[in-house]
Amino acid sequence: MRLTKKKDDDPSARERILAAAEELFAESGFDATPTSKIAARAGVPKGLVHYYFQRKPDLLTALVERLPDERIDPMGVVVPGDVAASLRRLVAELDARLRASYLLSHLLWREADTHTAVRDALQQRFGRVVDQIRAVIMAASMGRLPVATVDTASGLLALAVSYRHSVARHGEADDGTPNAASAETIDREVDFIAGALTAPPAPAPLAR
Template sequence: MTASPQHHSSRSTKRQVIIDTAERLFAEHGYDATSTARIATEAGVPSGLVFYHFATKLDLLLAVVQERPAPSEVLRSAARGRTVRQRLRAVVAKMAEELENDRAVRIIVFREAQGRPEIASRAAEMFADASATVADVLADADDVVADRARVQTAAELVVSRVFLDTVALGQLEPATKRHAAMIDLIVETLTSTPG
């Protein structure tokens, strides 16, 4: 006997409520300090339902971190403009906005990657995906003259710096303003012929 679509949808919705509640609590209190009983209570579901959807608390943590869209499509869609400067400003602004909007997950990844190889691996994937996307976006600019290795290095610098400022340091100033010097440096590096 199969579940009705409405019943299946209700189960999926409860699963998402559990993930959203766990995300908030893990970000606020940390993974180790958050019990599944507390997650269930705050999600308004029976404790058994948490384990119906997730075999272990670690599986729930992995769902919180992994069931988020990859940054590549968001960054690619933001990259408007023909020049390195235009593309870089757009990507920096969008990346900071997305990191701020998904701050809880980024805090969890930042905190939990230290002792959990599964989370460290996901963090590495997210960094590599974002860096490769930014490198592609910059490489396609009309005024780029740098080789792919320099473009990739610039992309890694951008992703690292924006992540650090937005998630770890919690900067409130607009991203393109606080990263203006970095943007200038990268524009010069990627558009000037090495002498």
């Protein structure tokens, strides 16, 4: 029997379906999880899963939308005149967002290789992280650094943060909390990038 949309749709049923899909995809993988199992975990008829999500990949698209908003107000982390401290505070905020969605982030990174919609969504989020890093650097340096240099530094740090998050499930706490070695590594990377950005220009070679 085909389900038709009604005014009294139950939004909590949709949320239960997504929560069940998140858990099961993380446990068994997308391809190995039938919609019947999602329905059973969510406590809804199987037809209701297809009512809200016509195709199983639509569940992944909806799960991407459940990731916490990674946009951070630069003014909340910037230490004027201190690029390194500002970037460390930004990285800490991004790590906190990861911990708030550790299971979901884990499964989306894993499924990105085989699902274009997930890959595209994560790429867009990566671009927003680059933009945030750029904004923090420009604000902390009070706009005194060359734009091209800031763009390069922003891309490099975003790659380092993205890589850390993509492998957070390996060798870190179950909640995604970085271990000491990981935290020290990102601190060194931040210090290196900030140092390269703010280092005084090398003196011109003496004329012979």
